[in-house]
Every structure is written in structure tokens, then in C-alpha cells.
Amino acid sequence: MRARIAHIASNTFREAVRDRVLYNLIAFALLLSGAAILVGQISIEIEKLVVINLGLTAVSLFGVVIAIFIGIGLVSKEIEKRTLYTVLSRPVRRWEFIVGKFFGLAGTLVVNTFFMAIGVFAALFYVSHKFVRADALILVALYFIILQFLIICSLSLLFSSFSSPLLSAVFAFSLFVIGSFAEDLRNFAGMAHGALRWLTTCAAYLVPNFSAFNVITSIAHEQPVARQLILQNTLYALFYAAMALSGAVLIFERRDLK
Amino acid sequence: MKQRQKTAIVASACLIVSLAASSFLLHRTDQLRPQATLDEVLFLSSPRVIKRASLGYDGLMACIYWTRAVQYFGYRHHYYAASYNLLAPLLEITTHLDPQLVVAYEFGSSFLAPKPPQGAGQPERAIELMEYGIQNNPDNWRLYYDLGFVYYMELRDYKNAAETFERGSHVPNAHPFLKIFAAQMAQHAGEYETARMLWSATYQTTQDQQIKQNAIDHLRALHVDEDVEHLQQAVTRLGERTGRLPASMAELVAAEGLPGTPVDPDGHPYKLTSEGRIEVRVPDDFPFATKGLPPGYKPKYQAFQ
Numbered sequence: 115m116r117a118r119i120a121h122i123a124s125n126t127f128r129e130a131v132r133d134r135v136l137y138n139l140i141a142f143a144l145l146l147s148g149a150a151i152l153v154g155q156i157s158i159e160i161e162k163l164v165v166i167n168l169g170l171t172a173v174s175l176f177g178v179v180i181a182i183f184i185g186i187g188l189v190s191k192e193i194e195k196r197t198l199y200t201v202l203s204r205p206v207r208r209w210e211f212i213v214g215k216f217f218g219l220a221g222t223l224v225v226n227t228f229f230m231a232i233g234v235f236a237a238l239f240y241v242s243h244k245f246v247r248a249d250a251l252i253l254v255a256l257y258f259i260i261l262q263f264l265i266i267c268s269l270s271l272l273f274s275s276f277s278s279p280l281l282s283a284v285f286a287f288s289l290f291v292i293g294s295f296a297e298d299l300r301n302f303a304g305m306a307h308g309a310l311r312w313l314t315t316c317a318a319y320l321v322p323n324f325s326a327f328n329v330i331t332s333i334a335h336e337q338p339v340a341r342q343l344i345l346q347n348t349l350y351a352l353f354y355a356a357m358a359l360s361g362a363v364l365i366f367e368r369r370d371l372k
Numbered sequence: 373m374k375q376r377q378k379t380a381i382v383a384s385a386c387l388i389v390s391l392a393a394s395s396f397l398l399h400r401t402d403q404l405r406p407q408a409t410l411d412e413v414l415f416l417s418s419p420r421v422i423k424r425a426s427l428g429y430d431g432l433m434a435c436i437y438w439t440r441a442v443q444y445f446g447y448r449h450h451y452y453a454a455s456y457n458l459l460a461p462l463l464e465i466t467t468h469l470d471p472q473l474v475v476a477y478e479f480g481s482s483f484l485a486p487k488p489p490q491g492a493g494q495p496e497r498a499i500e501l502m503e504y505g506i507q508n509n510p511d512n513w514r515l516y517y518d519l520g521f522v523y524y525m526e527l528r529d530y531k532n533a534a535e536t537f538e539r540g541s542h543v544p545n546a547h548p549f550l551k552i553f554a555a556q557m558a559q560h561a562g563e564y565e566t567a568r569m570l571w572s573a574t575y576q577t578t579q580d581q582q583i584k585q586n587a588i589d590h591l592r593a594l595h596v597d598e599d600v601e602h603l604q605q606a607v608t609r610l611g612e613r614t615g616r617l618p619a620s621m622a623e624l625v626a627a628e629g630l631p632g633t634p635v636d637p638d639g640h641p642y643k644l645t646s647e648g649r650i651e652v653r654v655p656d657d658f659p660f661a662t663k664g665l666p667p668g669y670k671p672k673y674q675a676f677q
Contacts, residue, residue, distance in 0.1 A: 157439040159475040159580060167431040174429070294427040324428065331431030335472040 118206050119214040126218020127225075130184055135222060138176050139229050145172055150237040161241040166252065166334040169234035174259045174330075176230070177223050178290060181263050184222070185270020186282035188215045189366065209363040216271055216359055223263045231256050248336035254344065258327040261351035265322045266290060268358035275362040276369065289321060296323035322354055417461055419468030426469065434470030441466055441476070445483045449490075456492035459483060463501055467508075474512055477505030481518050482586070485526045490660060495526040513547060514577070516540025520550075521570055524557060533557040549573050564598045592637045593660035596652055600664035603634060603642060603650040617648035636664075 130136075146169055153164045189212075192198035201211060231252075238249060269289055273282035292299070296318065303314035326347055329339050416422050426433040441462035448456055463480040467473060483491055484498035502519040509515060516536050523533035534557035541550035549569075556566050568591065575587035606628045610618050618624040621644045625633055633641045640653040642664065652664040 153435075153439070157435070157442050158479055158582065160435050160438060160473075163431070163473070164435045167429075167435050171429045171432045291427065295424070298424075328428040330429065331434075331470055331472075334431050335470075337472075 118210050119217065122201070122206070122211055122214025123217035123221060126188065126215050127221045130219070130222040133184075135180055135184060136226060136229070138180065139226065139233075142172055142176060142230050143233055146233050146237045147240075150240050162238065163334050165234070165237045165241050167330060169230070169237060170252070170255050170259065170330040170333075173227055173230045173234065173256065174262065174328075177227060177259060177263050178266055180226065181219065181223060181266040182270050182283055182286045182290070185219055185267050186274045186279045186286060188219065188271060189274040190279050190282075208367050212271060212275065212359065212363050212366055216267055216355075219267045219271075220264055223267065224260060227256060227260055227263070251333045251336065251338065254339045255329050255333045257344070258329055258347060261347055262324055262327045264351050264355045265293075265324075265358070268355040268362070269322070272358045272362040272365070275366040290324065293322040293324035294328075295325075296321055297325045323350070326350070414458055414461055417465075419465045422465055423469055430469040434466050434473050434476075437462055437466040437469060438473060438476050441480070441483075445492075449483075452489035454488045456483075456488070456494075459492045460494055460497040460501075467501065467504060471504070471508035474505065474509060474515070477502055477509075477515055478518055479583075481522055482583075485522045487526075495522055498522050498526070511543055513540045513543040513545065513550065516543065517547070517550060517553075517573075520553060520557070521574075524570065525567070530557045547573075547577060564594060567594055589658075590660050593658050593662070595637050596658050596661040597663045599634060599636065599642065600650045600652070600661075604663075606630075607644070607648050607650065611648065617646075618644065620644060 146165065149168050150161070150165050153161050157164070189198075192201070198211075202208065234252065234256075235245075235249075238252075239245065266286065270282065270286045273285045277285065299314065299318040299321065303311060303318045306314050326343070329343075333339070416425070422433060422437075423430050441459060444458055444462060445456065463476060463484065466476045467480070470476075481498040481502050484501065485491055485495040487493045499519065499522060502515060502522065505515045506512075506519065516539055520533045520536035520540065523529040523536060534554050537550045537554035537557060540546055541548075541554060553566075553570065553573075556569070571587045571590045571594065575584055575591070578584060578587075603624070606624055607618060610624060610627050613627075618627065621633060621641065624630075624644060635641050636652050636658070638654070638657055643651045643653055645651060649667075650664055651666055652658060652661065655661070655665050655669050658664075
């Protein structure tokens with residue numbers, strides 16, 4: 115079972131690399147090196163802040179875009195190319211296919227993030243000429259970004275399992291935006307009454323809470339992140355991704371592929 | 373030559389010509405509308421809306437707005453603008469997006485508080501900005517120092533300046549000079565001496581070259597203001613004694629027993645006009661001086677009003 119999942123995952127990774135997904139690293143490198151050189155000349159005293167903020171924001175946004183646009187095609191593309199039938203005619207279960215795809219995409223994003231992280235640290239060294247202990251906090255922000263990717267990958271796969279690529283992209287991107295406002299949604303639920311309160315509370319807990327993963331600004335100011343938050347975010351991301359993947363498996367298992 | 377090669381050459385030529393033509397036209401359009409790209413427009417002015425729209429990436433947005441504020445101030449300051457309408461909103465958006473961006477409070481207050489053309493002439497907005505900064509960064513003694521500085525330098529509000537320096541002196545690791553400033557404000561002692569101490573403290577406690585240069589310019593201006601005031605008093609005294617104005621600086625020097633011809637920080641001798649006014653030779657060299665400037669003097673550029 116593990117071998118089959120690993121095989122599908124490695125194929126998904128290879129396919130993403132063949133699709134030139136990692137080309138985004140060039141744009142990232144240009145963006146970051148441009149910012150590191152330019153900002154010192156057009157602004158005051160925020161060179162390091164810009165490198166951290168811009169670097170981590172770009173890692174996050176590039177990854178979200180990749181997760182959505184690759185994720186939505188993972189199932190539909192296989193059906194369209196009819197390669198899915200070849201895969202499923204072998205001793206591969208449908209859930210293994212979904213889980214393998216998930217790990218393949220997640221792996222692509224982790225590798226992508228790894229290279230971007232090298233870029234962030236290189237740009238940081240360029241503007242600061244040294245590393246300080248607080249710079250290690252950037253690793254926490256990167257870890258949270260990867261957790262965020264896991265959720266988005268699983269959501270893209272969920273939508274991809276029953277919808278067209280275009281609609282899946284709209285759904286996934288909308289959930290990303292709504293998830294960024296999750297705390298507002300919860301506040302709104304607190305202010306509502308009756309059935310609306312019940313509905314908004316349900317919605318608030320159903321949509322992913324991305325705001326808890328965003329620690330970029332505080333890390334740019336060298337503020338430490340509580341261990342409790344790291345633990346809770348890890349568990350939350352794992353449970354949420356598992357929930358969305360389970361949904362994807364349930365739908366895909368019942369899907370008529372004829 | 374193959375057909376594909378021909379197409380490649382024609383397409384390359386078209387690309388280069390089109391790029392050159394569009395760049396040239398854009399350049400001409402900018403000349404027609406010189407201020408169009410830096411127009412006084414803030415499409416989104418609500419900090420809350422911008423914070424929401426940033427989807428949690430508010431740190432980066434704060435850096436962008438801070439850079440915009442610096443560019444806006446720098447551009448208008450370069451041309452000695454008389455108004456800085458967008459400066460306060462830009463700074464408010466910046467600090468709302470990232471309340472820990474201390475540099476925006478420090479520099480922002482020094483952009484907002486001084487009178488035009490040196491600043492926006494909005495000390496009240498500078499005070500609001502600094503109070504917001506202190507509220508969000510209560511342990512940063514420099515913010516108290518900068519706020520006290522605005523109260524003293526721009527408003528001559530000794531009571532609030534003393535109170536602010538005093539508050540700042542209780543912050544852990546606060547610089548000891550805050551206590552001294554608080555006492556001096558309470559006494560209203562020696563205007564020039566106090567101002568000199570404040571600017572010297574600013575010079576000594578910052579790492580930023582621009583702030584250092586600003587402090588040097590203010591110290592030079594204080595030197596000129598103090599010299600001109602003393603020389604003007606000497607002219608008045610001589611006038612009262614002799615019933616006429618001194619005919620030359622040499623006469624004034626001799627009558628007052630001065631050690632030599634008084635010179636400004638650049639070594640240029642001060643000028644005595646026929647109306648008995650003491651003036652500096654090159655006023656543009658002392659942008660912060662308030663005394664010794666020729667009547668009706670305006671800085672070189674007056675592009676904006």
C-alpha cells in the first residue's frame with residue numbers, strides 16, 4: 115500500500131517538475147534580489163523587513179497559486195488523458211490514488227519552499243551581512259506556510275474530485291480568501307442571533323482558518339511564536355487536510371468513471 | 373534564407389521598434405502630464421479596508437505604504453512643497469497595517485511636525501501618530517523622546533514635553549537623558565541650549581545617516597539663529613548708545629569688542645545691511661535657520677503650493 119502511494123506521489127512530483135512548475139523560482143529569485151537591492155534606495159530602514167515580508171509573502175502566494183492550479187487538475191487531467199484508467203486497472207485503490215496525488219503535490223510544494231527559503235536567507239544575508247538568532251524564527255513562518263499548503267492541496271483535490279478544473283479553482287481560491295477572514299467570520303457569528311448565529315458559527319468552523327498561520331509580520335519584528343500555537347496549528351492543519359482528503363476519497367470512490 | 377528565419381527577423385524588428393516607440397510615447401506623455409503619476413490620489417484611504425484587503429499579508433503592505441510615504445515626502449520636500457495632504461493618511465495606513473513598524477513613527481513625526489517646506493506643518497497629526505505608536509510599543513523609549521521632541525520643538529508645549537519625557541524615563545532601558553530633558557522642560561531653561569541638547573542627543577543615539585544629517589543641519593541652524601540674535605542685540609545696543617546704526621560690521625565688532633568678524637558655521641562672515649539687519653551670506657546653506665534670512669527669502673524651488 116505504502117509503495118503504491120509513494121509511487122503515485124513520486125510520479126505526481128515528476129509530472130509537476132516536467133510541467134515546469136519550479137520555473138516560478140526564477141521569478142521569485144528576481145523579485146527578491148530586486149527588492150533587496152532597490153528598497154534600500156527608495157525607502158528608509160526597512161531593508162530587512164521588506165526581505166522577510168516580501169520573501170515569505172511570495173513563498174506563500176506562489177505556493178498557494180501552485181497548490182490551487184496543480185491541485186485542481188490532478189484528477190480531472192488524469193481522466194481527460196485517460197491515464198487514470200491505466201492506473202486503476204492495476205492493483206491501485208482509488209483512495210490510494212487520491213492520497214498519493216496529495217503527497218506528490220505536497221512534496222512539490224515542500225521542495226519549492228525549500229529553494230525559496232534558501233533565496234530568502236540569501237537575500238537576508240545580503241542586506242544584513244550577518245545572521246542573528248532571531249532569523250531562525252523565519253523557519254517557523256515557513257513551517258506554517260507549508261501547513262497552509264497542506265490544507266490548500268487537500269481542498270484543491272477535494273474540489274477536483276467532483277468538479278471541473280475551472281470551478282475547482284474558483285472554489286479553492288474563494289476558500290483561501292474566506293479562510294483569511296476566518297477570524298472576522300467568527301466575530302460576526304458572535305454578534306449574530308438565532309439561526310443566523312448557528313449558520314455563521316458552522317461556516318466559521320468549516321472554512322479553514324488561515325489567519326492563525328500568518329505570523330509573517332510578527333516574525334519580521336523578531337517576536338517569538340508560542341510553542342502552543344506551533345503545536346495547535348500543526349494538529350489543526352493535519353486534521354483539516356485529513357478531513358478534506360477523506361471527503362475527496364468518499365466522493366471519488368463513488369464517482370462513475372465510465 | 374529560410375521562411376522561418378525571415379519571420380524571426382521581421383518579428384524581432386517589430387518587437388524592438390514597438391518597444392522603442394511605446395517607451396518614447398510614454399516619455400512624451402509624462403512630459404505632457406508631469407505630475408500625473410504622482411498625483412494626490414489615495415484610492416483606498418481606510419486603513420481597515422486596506423488591512424482586510426491585504427489577506428493577512430499586512431506586513432508587506434505596510435512596507436509598501438511606508439515606501440510610498442517616504443517617496444511622497446521626499447519628492448515634495450525636494451521641491452519645497454507647501455502642502456503634504458497625503459502624508460498623514462499614508463502614515464496612518466502604514467502604522468495601522470503594522471503597528472510595530474517603529475521607523476514609521478520616528479521618521480513620520482519628523483516629516484509631519486515641522487512647518488512647510490521642511491515638513492507638513494501638522495504637529496497635531498504627528499502627536500496622534502506618536503501616541504498610537506506608544507500605545508502599541510509602550511516599551512520603546514525613543515517614541516517618548518520623539519513625542520517630547522515634537523511638543524517642545526514645534527509647539528513649545530513645555531508641560532506636555534516634560535510629561536512625555538518623564539513617562540519615557542520610566543520605560544525599562546530608557547536613555548538617562550530623558551530625565552534631564554524632563555527637568556529642563558519643567559524649568560523652561562535656556563531655549564538654545566535645550567534645543568542643542570535635543571539635537572545632539574538625536575545625533576548620538578541614531579544609526580541612520582539621514583537622521584544624523586538632519587540633526588547636523590538643525591545644529592548648524594541653531595548656531596546661526598543664536599549668532600544672529602546676539603549680533604542683532606549688539607546692533608540695537610549700539611543704536612541706543614550712539615543714536616545711529618553701525619555703518620559696517622567692522623564698526624560693530626570694534627564697538628562691542630568682539631574677537632573678530634563673526635562668521636557662520638561655514639566660515640562666511642555675517643552681513644550687516646544698511647537697515648541694520650544681520651543676515652547670512654548663503655541662506656540656502658541653512659535650510660532650518662529662522663533668523664538672518666533676507667526679507668522675503670524663499671528657498672530655490674517653489675514648485676508646489
